[in-house]
Amino acid sequence: MKPEQLESLRAVFRDTLGLETGAAVDDLAYRALPAWDSIGHMRLVAAIETAFDVMLDTDEVIDLSSFAKAAAIVGRHLGGA
Structure with missing residues (x-):
């Protein structure tokens, strides 16, 4: 994933799980x-x-068991970009 995509995924995790910015x-x-x-x-x-x-x-x-796995899964969907 591109750095900006990783940061977007981090924001999704923070927002969804109620974590601080x-x-x-x-x-x-x-x-x-x-x-x-x-x-x-x-x-x-x-x-x-x-x-x-x-x-x-x-x-x-089922496999989405960590941030790292989420990044890998989303990265595959985005063509590894």
Whole structure:
């Protein structure tokens, strides 16, 4: 992903999970925060799909277990750009 796309993904994570602006999310993993529970996970998936105009398949939704995995998944949808 391009640096600006990574920053957009960071913003999606911060906004969706209720984190402060500038909060570190690169090492964040599923259930590391109370907000990233099963419902928070689905909110995060929806926010990612909206922000990047992509549609994640079921396997990707299940595999999205960290910020790093989210970046890899979104990067594939964006053509690795």
